[in-house]
Amino acid sequence: MSNRFLGHAKNSLVRNPASPSEPVKGAARSGVCPDELSEMLSTPKSLMKVTVESDAPIGYSCRLAFAEGIEVADCSYRGALTLRREAPSDRMLVVLPRHGGAVFDYVGKPIESVPGHATILECELTAGLRVSGPRHHLGLFIDKTIFTRHLTQMFDRTVTGTVDFFPQIDLSTGPGLALMHVAENLHSGLQESGFLRQSPLALAALRDALTCLLLENFPHRYSDEPVHSIPLPAPRHVKRAIDFMHAHYAEPISLDDLAVAARVSSRTLQEGFRQFRSTTPMSYLKEIRLVAVHRELLEGDYKRSVASVALKWGFTHVGRFASEYRKRFGQLPSETLKH
Structure with missing residues (x-):
């Protein structure tokens, strides 16, 4: 097993909002303490609680990058863990598994997350995640206001409430492959030397491209509604x-x-x-x-x-x-x- 799981926590996490002069922030931590992992995955508005489900050793390695409207999480786990959010979060979550399995508790039903299929969930409807490692996945957290803004533009009316995506996405299809490529570009571009860290306009464009890709290619509550043409500028x-x-x-x-x-x-x-x-x-x-x-x-x-x-x-x-x-x-x- 990689040594990245065995060290103590490092690089303390500071979640400060991005600013125009410093558009992207990040944090990295690895270790074996569930309380430190809870701190790593929590936000000021939505705390996460991690518990160990067996006597077997556990470990984790997580790297986060967050900017306006989006957060990218590259996470690996070892052992049996439950990650439970103690307060709802108004974000959308897209999970792309690298290897290993996990199960989300989504609207009271189990949603299996396995390689070859992405999972898209609304965090406010997601109670938690059970992991039996080894597990490695890429997670994209996107502010739901970005989705509702795009839907409002698409239908030329105010859109609120849940989007209700069908939670499973086949990554072997054309749109699924495109989703994987956009997610990979966001992930690599937000690393310490990545091209997006100093390109806020490119980052916003890629984030919006990801949102439109999901809304236009994968089923959700509004999929059957006719899309309005962009309205003419009103007099x-x-x-x-x-x-x-x-x-x-x-x-x-x-x-x-x-x-x-x-x-x-x-x-x-x-x-x-x-x-x-x-x-x-x-x-x-x-x-x-x-x-x-x-x-x-x-x-x-x-x-x-x-x-x-x-x-x-x-x-x-x-x-x-x-x-x-x-x-x-x-x-x-x-x-x-x-x-």
Whole structure:
């Protein structure tokens, strides 16, 4: 067995946010202490707890590189370990096994991770990982806001909530091979002498390329939705109406109110939204309000009813609201509240 597993911890980990003058940071540690591995894999917002599952010796060697929006982890393990996250993390995880097996606890179900197949998971739905080493994998942690931003651009509407990728990715296919190549480039480019460490624009482009590759080639909740063409730049009166919606969407708003704010007639405003946003002004406002309801229900204030939250945001017909909400978010509002 390699000596990298047998030494004591080295190179203490400091997770400072990346800055424009120092876009990439990193850390490396190897050892045999599960508490030190817990520290290595934890973030300020989401602690990780590592426990040993047998009397057999354990060991680890982990190298991390993190920059804005993405973290690359190159990790090897020996022995039987369980890695459990004690608080949810709002990131996506892509795992590319080099050798050895592991099992993720994902939405209460076991997801096996073996060479030849990548695994893509939402960290907020992942309870932990069981390893029976030797095991070596490459892990990519990507801020989920990057995925939702790309989805919003693809569908020209606000996208929130889980993405729900099918967790297994075949690395022998064309898209799977491309995923492996992009991940390898990110990994090598973020090493101490890697080309991406001093190229923040190239790093951002490669990170976004990885995100688009995943969204466009592997099944997820939004795969069957038609992708909108990139909308034309909206004229000033449409932008004024949208700005007014965002500033006052918790208040009663009529089409005439929007037209006054946009400084055009109601007919001109409707034509502008149809041409440049492929919808009507009031449908656009409804989308903003649906997202607001969804956000409030996710906060889980069980003292409030779904009806009271819906009424707060202007939905007076509860049955019709529930139907529209389910069509938009894939679940009833009461299910979101219980999440």
